[in-house]
Amino acid sequence: MSKPMTRLTSEDMKALIGAMQAAIADNAEHLTALDQAIGDGDHGINMKRGFEAIAADADAICDKPAPQALSAAGMKLVMSVGGASGPLFGTLFMTLGKSLPEDFDRSDFAGAFKNAVDAVAARGKSSVGQKTMLDVLYPVGDAIAAGKGAQEIATVATEAAEATVPMEAKRGRASFLGERSIGHMDPGSCSCSLLINTVAAWINAKEHAA
């Protein structure tokens, strides 16, 4: 018996891009407010610019097979975001693209996601527990590998972002604040949680429609 394989269609990717762009745009002010508390206050506007750049080029990006589309989307983020989030989120998408076969099953995706998160850690010279996006991405990677459903994975992301509130920042601009970074959610973790919740909601909707 062959394993159930997934292949993202051009329409799937367009829908995902539209949903992610909307989620970031709707929350841009909130992300900026989080970043004003412990960073330099540009996270929302930078992420919004990045996902708008992807959306503006969605037709060309989604003409490609999913791996190349992910790489192209990542490069858009790198070129358009303007802050440290550009290379970090860009690396996440680009490495996912490099690691994911065109037809993939759960374990392919789990492996690709793990590679992508490791690449983000290397890019940011960071590790788990330093109040960064990694504090959401690693638990989410574990949940994917453990075979959890989309809704459970979304919950893991939301809770992991919340769990950055009491952490002291050890990397990024917030680390300049030391203990004063405690009590605020990490903006990059919030963005990750938003994106993962958006993708999970899309998967849920698709599964219910099927």
Place this chain on the structure above:
Amino acid sequence: MNVSIVIVSHSPLVAEGTTQMVRQMVGDEVRLAWCGGDPDGGLGTSVQAIIDAMESVWSDAGVAVLVDLGGAESNSEMAMEVIGEPRSAKIRICNAPIVEGAVMAATEAAGGSSLATVVATAEELSPL
């Protein structure tokens, strides 16, 4: 050919001002480029602008890059990856304060030192 210097700040004013200070101290013996500001012109850095700056002063002796804060560093690393091998091996980001590091790196470069020496001289200023 001397090592070139690229200055990458979140602020175009800081980048240009740093370049002016370096220029006043070392004259025209070292090629210098600067960039600052995100793709919309706000505070931040742009990978494309960094690539353009690196290419505008390309030297086979190498390019030493001075950056201010985190995003400038990660975007400079990204720019190096986009430029790719073999040229990226001749680009180094200095772990040094941007103004003092640029002045020291340029002074060393003006004497014809290697990229490794230029970077080491700038990094002597780093507390890390």
